[in-house]
Amino acid sequence: MNKLRIVYMGTPEFAVAPLEALLNAGCNVVGVITNPDKPAGRGQQIQEAAVKKFAVEKGLKILQPEKFRNEEFLEELKALKADLQVVVAFKMLPEMVWNMPKYGTLNLHASLLPQYRGAAPINWAIINGDKETGVSTFLLQHKIDTGNILFQEKIPIGDNDNVEVIHDKLMTVGSELVVKTVHAIEAGEYPQIPQENLSDEVIALKSAPKIFKEDCKIDWTKDLDSIHNLIRGLSPYPASWTELIPNETGKAIGLKVFTTEKEKTNHSEEIGRIVTDGKSYLKVAVNGGFISIKMLQQAGKKRMKTEDFLRGFQQIKNYHL
Known part of the structure; x- marks a missing residue:
């Protein structure tokens, strides 16, 4: 079986582990898209994203677009001939980007969708006193975090667990789920469950907006x-x-x-x-x-x-x- 050509998109530390897991599983990652380097801290020294640092170590091709609609970037992305894009902790993508590959774009989200759509799902699950959370893989659609669910994995939240504890647990579980999902897509054996079918099972949907x-x-x-x-x-x-x-x-x-x-x-x-x-x-x-x-x-x-x-x-x- 020919392995899918994968373009990986992510920026922070949370996105490093799934990329490493894909490489360790022998997946064919042909390029990495991450944020441009930017000045940070008191000294305003140029900082590279965690995903970029890791991708450099592994010798992967890296693209750092300022804007996704830039013609030069789009041509470079097309040239990678991705069958599938995998997104973890990254920006919103325009349709011309997420709809480019044959199999679309797979996203890992740190909640049990449709619960906690938005930018800060781990924080809000703990703030609301939830006893469990998890990770979901789904295919991107127009509205944020609304695509068809592929797989989910649950973990408990302890009474004194903080964001750091749950972040690290979800990072590990999420990495395994990304690999599982990619292998399922390669094999052509993956479910696609509309989120509306899952939302009937919950009392009320909670959101996860950016925290100010x-x-x-x-x-x-x-x-x-x-x-x-x-x-x-x-x-x-x-x-x-x-x-x-x-x-x-x-x-x-x-x-x-x-x-x-x-x-x-x-x-x-x-x-x-x-x-x-x-x-x-x-x-x-x-x-x-x-x-x-x-x-x-x-x-x-x-x-x-x-x-x-x-x-x-x-x-x-x-x-x-």
């Missing part, structure tokens, strides 16, 4: 589970945040919160009150108990454990949230 700074602000008036889920659903990136407000005059201090534990209990403390011994623990009174902060970052400082933060911020009792 205001989405990350902690509302301490919410219940214990909601606050804990928000914090772990944004950790380590982009990270939830709050502000320490001085009791008298002074400037508010920004805090990012990365790790918390729930303490379910009845209490008579004012909601949002900071409870601390100034040395080893820092808790916030909320509806249903206390949020115990374990890892945080003061604006302009490094990320640190709570006890290290308190050691250097002994005026904590002069602040409130």
Whole structure:
């Protein structure tokens, strides 16, 4: 059997593992499309995408278009004569690109579609307190994340799992699913399940829009589970945040919160009150108990454990949230 000519499209670390899995499985990857190099960080040094770095190591042909409708890029893409394109964590593609190969364009999405269509499916699944998530492979159509499902794989979400934990699990499971899907397409034995057929089985569809700074602000008036889920659903990136407000005059201090534990209990403390011994623990009174902060970052400082933060911020009792 002639192996399909595959063009792979992706940019971040999440997209490296599926590309590596395809190569390890002996798939015929004839080119890689990734984002152009761009300046980043304080020094504005030119940074290469994780997928580009990996593709360079493997000696793969690389294209980095500024615009997908550029005639020169389209000619280069056509010249690769792809039978199938595989997209993982990449930009939206125009139809002239995704519809070019004989078998179309396969996408890996980090949710159990049709749930969590959009840019941040891992974050929102955790923020919403879901107990499971997964990955889906599907064929691209006009509307984002709406194509026919090929295969899915589920994983559980633990009560304290954060985005980093679930990201890494889905990256591994997703890599295997991409290889499985490509082999099924090669063999001509793959299902195509319209997402409408799956959406009947769920109560309500949840979306996964891009996350902005205001989405990350902690509302301490919410219940214990909601606050804990928000914090772990944004950790380590982009990270939830709050502000320490001085009791008298002074400037508010920004805090990012990365790790918390729930303490379910009845209490008579004012909601949002900071409870601390100034040395080893820092808790916030909320509806249903206390949020115990374990890892945080003061604006302009490094990320640190709570006890290290308190050691250097002994005026904590002069602040409130």
